Amino acid sequence: MNKETAPDHQKLTQMDVHLTGDWTPEEAARILKVIQKLASxxxxxxxxxxxxxxxxxxxxxxxxxxxxxxxxxxxYLDNEWTDWTLAHELxxxxxxxxxxxxxxxxxxxxxxxxxxxxKRPLRLFEKWLERFLKRLGFKNRIDWQALWYxxxxxxxxxxxxxxxNASEDLAESFAAMIFPQDAKRRAAKAVGRLTKQSEHWNxxxxxxxxxxxxxxxxxxxKIRRHSPPD
Ligand SMILES: [Zn+2]
Numbered sequence: 001m002n003k004e005t006a007p008d009h010q011k012l013t014q015m016d017v018h019l020t021g022d023w024t025p026e027e028a029a030r031i032l033k034v035i036q037k038l039a040s041x042x043x044x045x046x047x048x049x050x051x052x053x054x055x056x057x058x059x060x061x062x063x064x065x066x067x068x069x070x071x072x073x074x075x076y077l078d079n080e081w082t083d084w085t086l087a088h089e090l091x092x093x094x095x096x097x098x099x100x101x102x103x104x105x106x107x108x109x110x111x112x113x114x115x116x117x118x119k120r121p122l123r124l125f126e127k128w129l130e131r132f133l134k135r136l137g138f139k140n141r142i143d144w145q146a147l148w149y150x151x152x153x154x155x156x157x158x159x160x161x162x163x164x165n166a167s168e169d170l171a172e173s174f175a176a177m178i179f180p181q182d183a184k185r186r187a188a189k190a191v192g193r194l195t196k197q198s199e200h201w202n203x204x205x206x207x208x209x210x211x212x213x214x215x216x217x218x219x220x221x222k223i224r225r226h227s228p229p230d
Contacts, residue, residue: 008032015039015047018057031058034086037178041223050223052097056090072096084175084182091174094223095167102222103170109218112152113166119147123162154214155203157183159190173210173219180210 008028009019017035019028035047042050058075061068065078068085070092077085095102107113122144130142149164156164157172164172176183184204191202203213210216 016051016053016055018055020057021060023058023060030083031086034083034090034178038087038090041177041220051094054097056093070096084179087175087178088171090178091171092167094174095170100167103166105222106170106173106215106218107152107166110152110154110215112150112154112169114150114152116149116166119149120165123147126162151201155187155201156190157210157215158186159198159201161190169215170219173215174223176210177216177219177223180216183210 006025006028008025008031011032012019012028012035015035017031019031023031038050039047055073056075057073058077061076061078063078064080066080066082066085068075068077068081068089070076070089073093073096075086075089075093077089126142126144126147133140133142143162148160148162149166149169151160151164151169156169157176172183188202188204191198203210207213207216211220
């Protein structure tokens with residue numbers, strides 16, 4: 001069967017999601033499943049509206065690994081991409097298509113990102129310093145927790161690390177709406193890595209599902225608002 005006429009491709013095209021390059025039928029089916037999980041929150045008809053009537057194109061990054069990256073309308077997935085990866089990158093895509101307004105609104109609503117004007121340049125300095133020291137033969141990783149992005153009044157979707165920031169917060173919250181059980185596991189795991197300061201990150205202890213958490217409520221409301229009314 002011609003790739004473009006394959007039913008999964010066709011369904012994705014109808015929702016303005018396009019696959020370029022060689023995707024196996026299994027991959028196309030997985031992509032469709034993730035998109036349909038998202039559509040179960042907005043309705044399939046509303047999906048193009050959710051993405052501001054802009055297309056989304058998926059590419060292989062042709063890199064080893066399990067993550068991805070998003071640039072403009074293009075999402076690049078690593079060779080061993082997971083469903084969570086795609087959900088996360090769709091979050092970035094959603095944020096970008098609305099001029100990063102979702103990220104700003106989430107940050108304000110949760111009062112996250114305290115002292116970020118100071119922490120962000122210091123985190124960049126930290127990474128520069130780490131690379132610099134590595135060249136001198138110091139192998140230790142520098143990771144100052146005091147510089148991590150502050151998640152504010154509500155538990156973060158899956159914990160915080162030194163790469164966490166307002167954009168990642170939004171993308172993780174978006175992914176957590178699609179895969180709340182995965183987010184719950186990730187949040188519990190993040191707590192296990194750290195000391196008691198991070199105990200409130202384990203939102204699964206207080207809430208049954210991510211959409212019950214303050215962040216989940218805000219994200220859910222935003223996803224619905226960027227769709228036409230029912
Ligand atoms: Zn990301």
